[in-house]
Amino acid sequence: MASNPAAGFTCQANGQNTPGRVSGSGPSCLYQSESDPDVVAIVKSLDRLCSRDEEERASALEELSQGILECLGLDRPGSARLSKQTLLHLLRLSRSCPLQEVRGRATELLRTAQEQGVAVPRALASGPSAFIPAKQMLKEESDQDILIESFLSLGRVDHIAMVMALHPAYLSCFLRTQHALLELDGPLPRHWRHYIAVMELVCPGAEPRWSLAELIHAVVLMAHAHSLCSFVWGCGLNPEPDHIGGYTFQPPSPSHLPRSPHSPAHEDGRQELVDGAMEVEVLMKRMVELQQQEEECTQEEMVTRFERERSESIPTAVVRGAPPDLVLHLVEEPEFRYEDFAPRGEQAPPTMRAQDYSWEDHGFSLVNRLLPDMGQLLDEKFQVVSNLTYHRMAMHEGVDTHTLRKALWNYIHCLYGIRYDDYDYGSVNVLLERTLKVFVKTMACHPEQTTARIYHAFWRHFRHSEKVHANLIVMEARLQAALLYTLRAITHYMR
Numbered sequence: 141m142a143s144n145p146a147a148g149f150t151c152q153a154n155g156q157n158t159p160g161r162v163s164g165s166g167p168s169c170l171y172q173s174e175s176d177p178d179v180v181a182i183v184k185s186l187d188r189l190c191s192r193d194e195e196e197r198a199s200a201l202e203e204l205s206q207g208i209l210e211c212l213g214l215d216r217p218g219s220a221r222l223s224k225q226t227l228l229h230l231l232r233l234s235r236s237c238p239l240q241e242v243r244g245r246a247t248e249l250l251r252t253a254q255e256q257g258v259a260v261p262r263a264l265a266s267g268p269s270a271f272i273p274a275k276q277m278l279k280e281e282s283d284q285d286i287l288i289e290s291f292l293s294l295g296r297v298d299h300i301a302m303v304m305a306l307h308p309a310y311l312s313c314f315l316r317t318q319h320a321l322l323e324l325d326g327p328l329p330r331h332w333r334h335y336i337a338v339m340e341l342v343c344p345g346a347e348p349r350w351s352l353a354e355l356i357h358a359v360v361l362m363a364h365a366h367s368l369c370s371f372v373w374g375c376g377l378n379p380e381p382d383h384i385g386g387y388t389f390q391p392p393s394p395s396h397l398p399r400s401p402h403s404p405a406h407e408d409g410r411q412e413l414v415d416g417a418m419e420v421e422v423l424m425k426r427m428v429e430l431q432q433q434e435e436e437c438t439q440e441e442m443v444t445r446f447e448r449e450r451s452e453s454i455p456t457a458v459v460r461g462a463p464p465d466l467v468l469h470l471v472e473e474p475e476f477r478y479e480d481f482a483p484r485g486e487q488a489p490p491t492m493r494a495q496d497y498s499w500e501d502h503g504f505s506l507v508n509r510l511l512p513d514m515g516q517l518l519d520e521k522f523q524v525v526s527n528l529t530y531h532r533m534a535m536h537e538g539v540d541t542h543t544l545r546k547a548l549w550n551y552i553h554c555l556y557g558i559r560y561d562d563y564d565y566g567s568v569n570v571l572l573e574r575t576l577k578v579f580v581k582t583m584a585c586h587p588e589q590t591t592a593r594i595y596h597a598f599w600r601h602f603r604h605s606e607k608v609h610a611n612l613i614v615m616e617a618r619l620q621a622a623l624l625y626t627l628r629a630i631t632h633y634m635r
Contacts, residue, residue, distance in 0.1 A: 158562040186229070189242055190292050201245055208249050212256050222253060224261075228382035231261050235381045236268075236297045238287040259389050263381040268299035271376030271595045272604045277302070286311050293319075299377045302366070306605040310612055313524050316419055317517040323362055326511065327353040328361075337365035340472065352630065356510045359626045360518070367619035373587035374579075374611040376595060419573070420534040420601045423544075426570050430543050445565040446491075450554045454574075454581045490592065492624065494553070494560045499620055518623075525616045536603045545613060547571045552584055552617035558624065573598070576610075583611065584618050 185207060188200030208230075211222060222230075230253075233246035254260045267274030281475070286308045290301050294313075304311040310631050320326075320334050379386035437445070495504070499522065508515030526549065533539040550560060551568045572580070576598040582590050599607060 144503060168261075184321075187295075189233075189239075190295050192292055197239070197242070201242060205249060209252070212253060212258070222258060227253070227258070227261055228387065231263060231387060232296060232380065232382040235263055236299075236302065238284050238291055238297055241509060245440055252285060253415060261381075261387040261389050262392070264386060264388055265378035265381075267378045268302040268378060270378055271592050272303070272608075276604050279308075290315060298380055301370065303377065303608055304612070306608050307528060310521075310524050310528060310539060313517070313521045317514075317521055318364070320514060320517055321357075326357050327351060328357045333357075333361055336361050352634070353510045355630065356507060356627075357514075359630075360507065360511065360514060360623065363619050363622040363626070366622065367615045370583050370587040371611050371615040371617055373590040374583035374595070374614065376590070380611050417535075417601050419599075420536070423571065423573075423628060424533065424539070426534060427540075427543050430567055430570060431540070437566075439561070442561065442564060443559075445569075446559050448555065449551070449565045449568050450557065452577075454577050489557060492558045492628070495559055497624060497628045497631070502631065503620075505625055505629050506631060507623075522616055522620060525612050527610070533606070534599075534603070543567065544571050548580065548610060548613045549617045551577070551580060552614055553621050555581060555584060556618075556621040558621055580610075584614050 183201035185200040188196055189204070191197050191200065208222070208226075211226075227250070230246045230250050233242055234250060235243075237243040237246065248259050265279055269277070287297050287301065287305050290311075292295050301311060301315070304314060323330065328336070381387055499519070504515045504519050506515075507518065526545070529541050529545070531538055531540070533541055533544075546563075547568045550563055550565070551572055553560070554565065554568065575594070579590070579594045579598050582594060595607070599610070
């Protein structure tokens with residue numbers, strides 16, 4: 141969901157943001173509108189920063205610098221001021237541009253503007269995630285090539301891409317799928333697509349006028365957006381530095397060092413490390429035992445274990461207050477929310493058997509028939525995240541993590557009432573300890589309630605990239621579960 145990198149880049153006098161107005165007082169330099177030659181050159185240079193030609197980018201960077209300096213009035217008496225949006229664009233480039241020369245120059249230009257008396261913004265967060273320390277992100281050695289490609293294609297690298305880049309193979313197919321959903325030719329107009337991602341699909345009483353292709357496009361968009369919310373909250377992503385909540389023009393207070401409200405307070409870090417290492421060893425042993433297990437359960441026992449797993453009472457975090465007004469005006473039923481699939485003491489809704497309706501045998505072909513290539517893109521994404529492995533776990537190398545990854549995937553589908561007849565759900569209880577289940581259920585069912593405390597409580601000795609890997613599995617499993625229910629209903633409608 142990229143924005144035009146040049147949008148809002150204007151000069152201004154007296155701190156005003158009104159385009160095209162001429163200052164009648166204050167500094168002697170007149171306000172320059174977007175049609176003025178200097179500003180037009182700046183806008184063009186910002187666009188050209190995304191060129192794939194290195195010489196073109198270098199030329200654009202020099203033009204951008206010259207335009208900013210002229211806008212500041214360093215070559216003539218008096219001084220103009222940069223607009224808020226201009227400063228925020230520079231802040232974003234200085235923080236997240238994967239091209240080192242662009243990032244460094246944007247930092248220099250902000251410093252120069254500040255020296256000339258301009259109130260420049262600063263980012264409120266030190267990195268893309270409130271859960272993962274920025275220094276740890278660098279240690280994980282995220283792939284810069286995919287981030288550079290994202291910048292050249294979209295004009296920015298958002299926090300989602302920066303965290304997903306810990307797993308570049310996944311990020312690559314994620315970006316292709318999202319681009320196809322939002323930008324490529326399809327049955328829905330482009331300007332509808334972003335709105336559909338945040339709405340309920342059809343207003344009550346509206347005339348039914350959706351074609352099946354439009355309906356498939358819309359439900360895939362909404363399922364994509366809903367599952368992506370799980371990833372955003374599950375990784376504790378901070379607001380972008382140029383978005384509301386991501387910056388401030390106030391200088392930092394010298395008497396108060398910023399500390400993330402999400403940061404957990406550990407009373408005994410040394411003991412926690414010891415306990416975490418023991419958890420890894422126990423999990424390793426359980427995985428090996430399951431892989432060597434030859435016991436076969438009856439079908440009745442398999443069903444019993446599934447029912448026991450989906451009816452288990454797993455608490456989630458404290459319920460937050462009402463959504464902000466920015467969200468509420470898009471919602472008709474603020475109280476509408478996820479409810480447990482099998483609440484205790486009530487008749488559970490019927491289980492969806494994967495053998496009766498699966499993505500591989502049914503959903504894939506329906507999507508690909510009505511929305512060409514989308515089925516292939518989604519299937520690639522499911523396959524990549526299902527097979528993604530680096531053959532390591534915490535401090536161990538050469539580990540087969542297949543059983544653990546499968547347990548995570550099937551647990552999510554279990555939460556949504558989807559059962560695989562050939563899977564022993566006793567494995568879920570063996571491999572997924574309770575703190576992990578709390579995190580996974582919160583992230584999948586109540587993502588807005590995810591906190592750093594439950595993020596840090598599970599897999600305490602694992603790398604952050606491994607926790608992000610778990611988040612990717614949860615996100616894709618939730619996406620597929622939503623699609624299976626929706627596509628099955630559409631299939632029944634078509635009969």
